[in-house]
Amino acid sequence: MNNLLGRARQSALGLLGYLTLAAVTPTFAATDDLPAMELQRFGEHVYVVQGQAGQASSANAGFISNAGAVATGEGLVVFDTLGTPALGAKFRKLIEEASGEKVKVVVVSHYHADHFYGIQSFMGPGIEVIAHPMAKNVFNDANTKARLEQRRNDLFPWVNEDTKLVLAARQAKVSASQNESFKLGRYTFTLIDGLGAHAPDDLMMRVDELGLVFAGDLFFTGRVPFVGNAHPGLWLKALNRMAETPPKVAVPGHGKISTAPEKDLELTRRYLDHLWKVMTEAVANLQSFDEAYASADWSSFKKLPAFDAANRLNAYGAFLHAEREALAKEKTQ
Numbered sequence: 001m002n003n004l005l006g007r008a009r010q011s012a013l014g015l016l017g018y019l020t021l022a023a024v025t026p027t028f029a030a031t032d033d034l035p036a037m038e039l040q041r042f043g044e045h046v047y048v049v050q051g052q053a054g055q056a057s058s059a060n061a062g063f064i065s066n067a068g069a070v071a072t073g074e075g076l077v078v079f080d081t082l083g084t085p086a087l088g089a090k091f092r093k094l095i096e097e098a099s100g101e102k103v104k105v106v107v108v109s110h111y112h113a114d115h116f117y118g119i120q121s122f123m124g125p126g127i128e129v130i131a132h133p134m135a136k137n138v139f140n141d142a143n144t145k146a147r148l149e150q151r152r153n154d155l156f157p158w159v160n161e162d163t164k165l166v167l168a169a170r171q172a173k174v175s176a177s178q179n180e181s182f183k184l185g186r187y188t189f190t191l192i193d194g195l196g197a198h199a200p201d202d203l204m205m206r207v208d209e210l211g212l213v214f215a216g217d218l219f220f221t222g223r224v225p226f227v228g229n230a231h232p233g234l235w236l237k238a239l240n241r242m243a244e245t246p247p248k249v250a251v252p253g254h255g256k257i258s259t260a261p262e263k264d265l266e267l268t269r270r271y272l273d274h275l276w277k278v279m280t281e282a283v284a285n286l287q288s289f290d291e292a293y294a295s296a297d298w299s300s301f302k303k304l305p306a307f308d309a310a311n312r313l314n315a316y317g318a319f320l321h322a323e324r325e326a327l328a329k330e331k332t333q
């Protein structure tokens with residue numbers, strides 16, 4: 001490794017992460033070259049792995065998202081399959097060994113590359129894969145195909161010609177007004193429509209008896225969320241759907257697991273609410289985006305992690321949504 005590459009890698013992982021990785025997993029790298037994957041446990045039957053911070057790259061082998069599994073006594077219910085077939089296979093091995101159970105059901109949070117490219121490692125007889133009814137549209141979208149080509153470059157050899165994307169065989173019976181519940185072994189699982197707030201096919205999953213929610217990319221812990229193209233208004237509605245039964249633990253699609261979901265939800269809500277209010281007002285007052293951004297009061301969020309990286313982009317996305325809605329309204333009047 002030359003010095004420049006070494007430095008880039010150090011900063012990508014963070015110095016501490018790099019040292020830890022090097023210090024505790026010397027033999028591991030020799031076996032499969034993947035970053036360390038530690039199984040976190042919540043209570044007796046829930047397993048979660050947490051991806052590294054940052055974008056997918058060859059340095060982190062695409063391990064940037066979280067995935068979880070629940071041992072029901074009659075098989076594992078898995079939520080998300082990680083960002084490459086190799087990561088998926090590793091995750092599956094870990095949970096099957098730790099629980100002594102086989103995978104029975106796989107739920108896909110949404111068809112974004114970092115959450116489902118491990119799916120081919122979960123195919124097999126007796127395994128049911130479930131996704132949101134809109135997943136089919138997203139799966140067949142030109143963007144999804146273009147993303148695969150991009151990932152084959154960026155994450156080679158982890159994503160290559162042998163990487164197969166698989167559409168879930170079963171659609172969740174969810175809508176804006178309806179959840180789906182199914183029982184397996186000792187637990188009841190409730191699938192909740194994410195209302196297309198982050199992606200058209202967002203799906204959340206609650207384990208009713210445990211008060212635990214797998215929230216996909218709709219939940220952020222202690223930081224400014226990445227909103228991007230998502231609609232802040234719909235996102236708030238989706239969070240309300242999730243909080244109808246207040247969760248005790250929330251597993252986000254990225255970053256730390258929340259053991260204080262009420263508090264973390266409050267922050268995300270307050271942020272989305274502010275973002276949406278400021279940008280709709282700006283559009284109503286015919287302000288330009290730059291004017292609106294400069295005159296808005298961001299003081300309550302400025303000190304939060306990810307503010308600098310995400311806020312301006314989030315505000316711009318919200319501004320575009322607000323503009324689109326104002327134009328649509330004008331047309332119907």
Ligand SMILES: [Zn+2]
Binds near residue numbers: 110
């Ligand atoms: Zn996503």
